[in-house]
Amino acid sequence: DSGVTQTPKHLITATGQRVTLRCSPRSGDLSVYWYQQSLDQGLQFLIQYYNGEERAKGNILERFSAQQFPDLHSELNLSSLELGDSALYFCASTSGGITDTQYFGPGTRLTVL
């Protein structure tokens, strides 16, 4: 158990809908990263937050957004969902130091029908 929690475990929704995925980092960690894992693209970095502020962006679509709250949990919002958004979504956390490594949560499996 990495100490990172994610909810829900599974999410099934329809095209055009909007969903919110939630992540709670390990105790004491200030930084949260979101990743998408699909069969064809592999694991891809989406976005990073540090202590409530956006720090880095990866391959995140404009339809996707995220935020980190004062209690340090983070939410990833996915809107106007398409079939191709079906994937595993992981968050990872670190304390934020440059040499820190990232510990991953169990993921949320999103299925868009």
Place this chain on the structure above:
Amino acid sequence: QKEVEQDPGPLSVPEGAIVSLNCTYSNSAFQYFMWYRQYSRKGPELLMYTYSSGNKEDGRFTAQVDKSSKYISLFIRDSQPSDSATYLCAMRGGADGLTFGKGTHLIIQP
């Protein structure tokens, strides 16, 4: 050319064999290198982390980094059926997001 190349396998070896997994990369800015293990539909689990060229050993696992060749390896000694999983190499330049290889699917035959 992708930033990180990793053979997807599958790689099938008998129990007890030494396993060698490899990645090559093209971005000279990568300074931190990791190996993660991922069981089916689970979160990636950190195995090894290194930020210098050379070898790092932890139990049955040895990570090797050659920055001059832009090549990293993971060796697993005395492989066990429980080692069957997908192994992902990952790397980054600073405190930013990781860039992953596609992962190698490893099968250890009892």
